[in-house]
Amino acid sequence: MSDKKEKQEPRQVIFNINKEKEFSDWFGEIVKVAELADIRYGVKGFTPFLPWSYMTMDIMFGLLEDALKRKKHLPMLFPTVIPEKNLTKEADHVEGFTPQVFWIKDIGSSEELEEKLALRPTSETAIYPMYSLWIRSWRDLPLKRYQRCSVFRSEIKSTRPFLRGREFLWIESHNVFATHEEALAQVMEDLETTKEVVSDEYELPVMIFRRTQWDKFPGGLNTYAADTLMPDGKVIQLPSTHDLGDNFAKAFDITFLDENNEYVHAWQTCYGPAVSRIFGAVISIHGDNKGLRLPFKLAPYQVVVIPIVRGKNAEEVVSYCKKVESKLAKAGIRVFLDDSDNTPGWKYNYWEMKGVPIRIEAGPCDIKEEKIVLFRRDTMKREPCELKNLKKRVYALGKEIDKTLRTFAESKFEGLVVDCVSLGEMEDALNKGKIARIPFCTTEMDGLECAEEIKERTGGEMRGTRMDVKESPEGVCPVCGRAAQEVAYVARSY
Amino acid sequence: MSDKKEKQEPRQVIFNINKEKEFSDWFGEIVKVAELADIRYGVKGFTPFLPWSYMTMDIMFGLLEDALKRKKHLPMLFPTVIPEKNLTKEADHVEGFTPQVFWIKDIGSSEELEEKLALRPTSETAIYPMYSLWIRSWRDLPLKRYQRCSVFRSEIKSTRPFLRGREFLWIESHNVFATHEEALAQVMEDLETTKEVVSDEYELPVMIFRRTQWDKFPGGLNTYAADTLMPDGKVIQLPSTHDLGDNFAKAFDITFLDENNEYVHAWQTCYGPAVSRIFGAVISIHGDNKGLRLPFKLAPYQVVVIPIVRGKNAEEVVSYCKKVESKLAKAGIRVFLDDSDNTPGWKYNYWEMKGVPIRIEAGPCDIKEEKIVLFRRDTMKREPCELKNLKKRVYALGKEIDKTLRTFAESKFEGLVVDCVSLGEMEDALNKGKIARIPFCTTEMDGLECAEEIKERTGGEMRGTRMDVKESPEGVCPVCGRAAQEVAYVARSY
Numbered sequence: 001m002s003d004k005k006e007k008q009e010p011r012q013v014i015f016n017i018n019k020e021k022e023f024s025d026w027f028g029e030i031v032k033v034a035e036l037a038d039i040r041y042g043v044k045g046f047t048p049f050l051p052w053s054y055m056t057m058d059i060m061f062g063l064l065e066d067a068l069k070r071k072k073h074l075p076m077l078f079p080t081v082i083p084e085k086n087l088t089k090e091a092d093h094v095e096g097f098t099p100q101v102f103w104i105k106d107i108g109s110s111e112e113l114e115e116k117l118a119l120r121p122t123s124e125t126a127i128y129p130m131y132s133l134w135i136r137s138w139r140d141l142p143l144k145r146y147q148r149c150s151v152f153r154s155e156i157k158s159t160r161p162f163l164r165g166r167e168f169l170w171i172e173s174h175n176v177f178a179t180h181e182e183a184l185a186q187v188m189e190d191l192e193t194t195k196e197v198v199s200d201e202y203e204l205p206v207m208i209f210r211r212t213q214w215d216k217f218p219g220g221l222n223t224y225a226a227d228t229l230m231p232d233g234k235v236i237q238l239p240s241t242h243d244l245g246d247n248f249a250k251a252f253d254i255t256f257l258d259e260n261n262e263y264v265h266a267w268q269t270c271y272g273p274a275v276s277r278i279f280g281a282v283i284s285i286h287g288d289n290k291g292l293r294l295p296f297k298l299a300p301y302q303v304v305v306i307p308i309v310r311g312k313n314a315e316e317v318v319s320y321c322k323k324v325e326s327k328l329a330k331a332g333i334r335v336f337l338d339d340s341d342n343t344p345g346w347k348y349n350y351w352e353m354k355g356v357p358i359r360i361e362a363g364p365c366d367i368k369e370e371k372i373v374l375f376r377r378d379t380m381k382r383e384p385c386e387l388k389n390l391k392k393r394v395y396a397l398g399k400e401i402d403k404t405l406r407t408f409a410e411s412k413f414e415g416l417v418v419d420c421v422s423l424g425e426m427e428d429a430l431n432k433g434k435i436a437r438i439p440f441c442t443t444e445m446d447g448l449e450c451a452e453e454i455k456e457r458t459g460g461e462m463r464g465t466r467m468d469v470k471e472s473p474e475g476v477c478p479v480c481g482r483a484a485q486e487v488a489y490v491a492r493s494y
Numbered sequence: 495m496s497d498k499k500e501k502q503e504p505r506q507v508i509f510n511i512n513k514e515k516e517f518s519d520w521f522g523e524i525v526k527v528a529e530l531a532d533i534r535y536g537v538k539g540f541t542p543f544l545p546w547s548y549m550t551m552d553i554m555f556g557l558l559e560d561a562l563k564r565k566k567h568l569p570m571l572f573p574t575v576i577p578e579k580n581l582t583k584e585a586d587h588v589e590g591f592t593p594q595v596f597w598i599k600d601i602g603s604s605e606e607l608e609e610k611l612a613l614r615p616t617s618e619t620a621i622y623p624m625y626s627l628w629i630r631s632w633r634d635l636p637l638k639r640y641q642r643c644s645v646f647r648s649e650i651k652s653t654r655p656f657l658r659g660r661e662f663l664w665i666e667s668h669n670v671f672a673t674h675e676e677a678l679a680q681v682m683e684d685l686e687t688t689k690e691v692v693s694d695e696y697e698l699p700v701m702i703f704r705r706t707q708w709d710k711f712p713g714g715l716n717t718y719a720a721d722t723l724m725p726d727g728k729v730i731q732l733p734s735t736h737d738l739g740d741n742f743a744k745a746f747d748i749t750f751l752d753e754n755n756e757y758v759h760a761w762q763t764c765y766g767p768a769v770s771r772i773f774g775a776v777i778s779i780h781g782d783n784k785g786l787r788l789p790f791k792l793a794p795y796q797v798v799v800i801p802i803v804r805g806k807n808a809e810e811v812v813s814y815c816k817k818v819e820s821k822l823a824k825a826g827i828r829v830f831l832d833d834s835d836n837t838p839g840w841k842y843n844y845w846e847m848k849g850v851p852i853r854i855e856a857g858p859c860d861i862k863e864e865k866i867v868l869f870r871r872d873t874m875k876r877e878p879c880e881l882k883n884l885k886k887r888v889y890a891l892g893k894e895i896d897k898t899l900r901t902f903a904e905s906k907f908e909g910l911v912v913d914c915v916s917l918g919e920m921e922d923a924l925n926k927g928k929i930a931r932i933p934f935c936t937t938e939m940d941g942l943e944c945a946e947e948i949k950e951r952t953g954g955e956m957r958g959t960r961m962d963v964k965e966s967p968e969g970v971c972p973v974c975g976r977a978a979q980e981v982a983y984v985a986r987s988y
Contacts, residue, residue, distance in 0.1 A: 038624055038627070038628075040624070040627060041572075041573060041620075041624065042577055042580075042623070043573065043575060043577055043609075043611065046573035046575060047573070048570060048571065048572045048573065048620075048621075048624060049570060049571045049572075050570050051568035051569060051570050051639070054569050054570050054571050055568070055569060058569065074545035074549070075545060075548050075549060075552065076542060076543060076544050076545050076548050077542065077543045077548050077663075078535075078542045078543075079535060079537065079540035079541070079542065079661055080574070080613075080644055080646070080661060081537060081540060081596075081661070083536055083537055086536075098602060098603060099602040099603060100601075100602060101601065101602060102575075102598050102600075102601055102611075103598065103599070103600040103601070104596050104597065104598050104613065105597070105599060105600065106596075106597040106599065107594075107595065107596055107597070107648045108592060108593040108594060108595060108648065109592060109593060111648075115537075117537065117596075119574075119598065119613075126535075126542075127542075129536070130532055130534070130535065130542055133532070133534060134532075145545070150574055152574070154601045154602065154605075167573055167574060167575070169571075
């Protein structure tokens with residue numbers, strides 16, 4: 001039987017693709033080889049999320065939810081379906097989302113629904129009619145709620161697991177306030193949450209923008225969003241937060257009795273971190289040519305323990321490894337002992353490709369000396385460690401690894417932004433994978449034509465004006481020649 | 495301004511409905527008053543789950559997931575939609591589920607899908623085509639996976655929040671084995687998990703049945719399920735687990751290369767705890783005439799702290815309460831300080847109705863004595879406690895409360911089962927809210943007619959034969975008069 005087992009040993013998984021040069025291949029292959037998603041499901045844009053990605057995303061959701069709960073948001077869950085009449089209540093919103101909606105009309109083999117139901121593309125139109133019933137007086141405000149769920153949008157662009165799917169996983173937070181000032185403070189709090197979670201826990205550096213008027217959330221006043229940089233030089237949007245003003249309150253009749261005993265419309269915001277998409281950015285940005293490199297804070301297994309077994313010492317080594325495993329588990333570390341019958345070499349390759357931050361190797365000689373060998377995935381370096389220092393060293397190493405990944409990601413931002421004053425300079429910059437910073441006429445609707453001209457000539461999209469950096473415009477718009485009112489950023493994007 | 499605040503103080507929430515006598519009213523009212531779900535969403539059978547129910551269900555999910563992970567199941571997540579062709583692959587399954595399916599055919603305002611998509615009523619037909627691709631050899635087995643998700647079934651019966659909805663929340667675990675013996679062992683493990691979680695953590699006593707052949711999961715060999723008793727004398731199904739045999743493996747071509755290098759069909763099980771439904775049972779069974787009584791293990795807030803503020807001591811008392819709150823939070827207890835400007839009496843009523851297991855009351859006199867008053871929701875009794883013993887006492891009280899709730903629920907099982915040998919006796923027993931235990935011809939398909947006769951005459955449904963108690967049949971079937979091959983249970987049910 002042991003013969004047959006060896007015969008059937010899985011092939012070596014040696015991942016080796018140049019991420020920077022062949023990013024599209026790298027992404028497609030790592031999704032497959034690391035078993036993150038399966039594109040063979042048979043429905044365009046819908047993919048199963050497999051354990052390794054799901055467990056990572058679950059941890060990512062947990063960190064976001066912790067932050068939201070600290071800031072007094074409560075969780076809830078609305079139905080997946082929305083009646084058609086709700087969707088049509090806010091004119092801009094219906095125009096923005098209806099083309100992307102999946103509709104349910106039939107039940108079973110014959111029955112037809114009285115009213116079409118939409119699979120939620122986002123939940124404003126599901127939630128706000130209920131808010132209209134729930135909110136009565138200033139005592140009910142602020143109302144801060146969120147839900148973790150799937151949303152469904154029939155993307156016209158080509159789909160890609162995680163980065164662009166027709167069903168994706170997100171948190172949507174929907175908040176109601178008595179004044180516009182409080183709503184704007186919530187927008188700032190959301191941007192702070194983005195920094196705390198996406199930058200400091202997912203280790204992704206971001207630039208924060210106010211989007212242009214033609215690129216904002218349909219039905220809102222203003223959209224603020226974080227962008228990060230993918231390895232192919234394109235930017236990708238991470239969480240966005242929207243100042244809805246009182247537009248939706250008017251459309252959905254959300255009023256409250258204020259302290260002067262008068263009914264007035266409420267002010268609203270919503271915030272939508274698309275965790276499955278951010279996961280796509282996390283793996284793309286932190287990965288290297290050998291596969292994934294998951295941050296210690298996000299890895300489903302932070303440590304994998306591998307017994308270096310030679311002949312008759314097998315049992316003794318495995319039991320020593322179990323001791324190591326249980327020591328770490330007790331310290332609250334997510335640890336996995338790989339005691340399968342694959343060779344140590346096979347396991348090294350496999351777990352390196354999967355991006356486990358720390359590997360522990362333990363062989364017969366380590367037992368008497370009460371030590372092990374630590375291997376870190378970020379630098380691919382080994383170091384010895386005494387068992388008595390293990391917990392402390394693993395935590396320290398975890399921090400170091402996350403710092404390395406963050407520093408590496410940040411290094412890509414260096415020299416990234418190039419000042420341009422003409423379409424030619426912009427095209428040049430974008431071709432080199434840079435982001436163009438330009439003086440621009442206006443991000444009000446009046447600037448749309450200039451942005452379209454820029455898009456046509458350079459392939460770059462306008463990301464808006466920076467929120468995290470104060471910038472004053474000088475000069476003229478490179479398209480229309482009017483005096484620049486803003487400093488805008490142009491980049492190729494997802 | 496303080497005048498106006500007082501004018502607008504919310505009405506007192508004094509819940510008082512006789513749960514045993516008017517259960518249907520009790521349930522409808524508590525769902526509304528405790529803000530668990532809102533039936534005004536506007537789509538039959540779909541209700542938003544509000545923070546108090548969602549947070550409780552999230553804790554319930556967490557306990558189940560912990561148990562599944564301990565038993566080596568890994569989480570994953572499949573798409574919400576299933577292509578029509580998948581659904582039709584297993585003949586009994588398609589017959590059982592298709593009448594209940596919500597179908598998607600259209601996108602946006604004009605586009606039509608090439609193939610209809612079903613909203614998943616359960617995910618066998620989504621998952622198993624992928625299992626067919628993933629499973630190659632005996633080395634890939636056992637495969638133990640689960641997902642936490644919504645499922646959608648167009649119920650014909652009238653809908654009710656939590657207990658019977660068209661969208662409900664569950665975990666579905668889908669497992670593949672090399673032999674039928676291993677699959678059967680998984681069924682036993684699932685029943686063990688039900689006991690560990692549903693009985694020992696949710697505090698619900700259960701009876702475990704093997705269902706009849708006409709009441710099993712469509713397409714499976716056998717269904718095993720836990721039933722518990724609702725306050726109206728009807729039983730309700732909690733988690734069920736299914737021995738699928740190799741039926742689905744044959745329909746979906748799930749084969750593996752065995753250790754003799756031959757391709758053979760795999761054996762499968764699935765397990766489906768419907769957490770939103772179990773939540774409905776939890777609140778119904780543990781609640782009392784004054785509202786909810788949540789088990790300490792499940793309550794979103796295990797302790798609520800209420801400052802007894804009189805005049806100028808307000809600030810001092812609130813800051814003492816904050817100290818109490820932070821002491822408990824550090825000890826890992828879910829605690830909420832209600833420092834709103836409602837009166838202490840209002841808060842007492844409110845949090846009693848919401849079912850928070852322990853209340854802490856602290857006033858000016860308690861500060862110097864370094865003590866507080868503990869109030870337990872289960873018995874409605876108060877006791878003093880010194881601050882230095884607080885953590886220990888709260889944990890001990892939590893255990894006591896859960897034990898009281900469990901004992902109370904178990905007391906309803908006493909004398910519940912009545913032995914009957916005729917249809918008249920059965921009718922009598924069921925009318926008294928009892929469960930009839932009868933000698934029965936057979937739970938194979940051959941017994942269906944007798945069961946239908948019983949249903950018609952007594953209104954009772956056959957729950958199957960006990961798995962958790964060994965029972966030997968004596969006598970004859972009360973309908974057909976054939977020798978009884980089984981001891982079966984008949985009850986009114988949800």
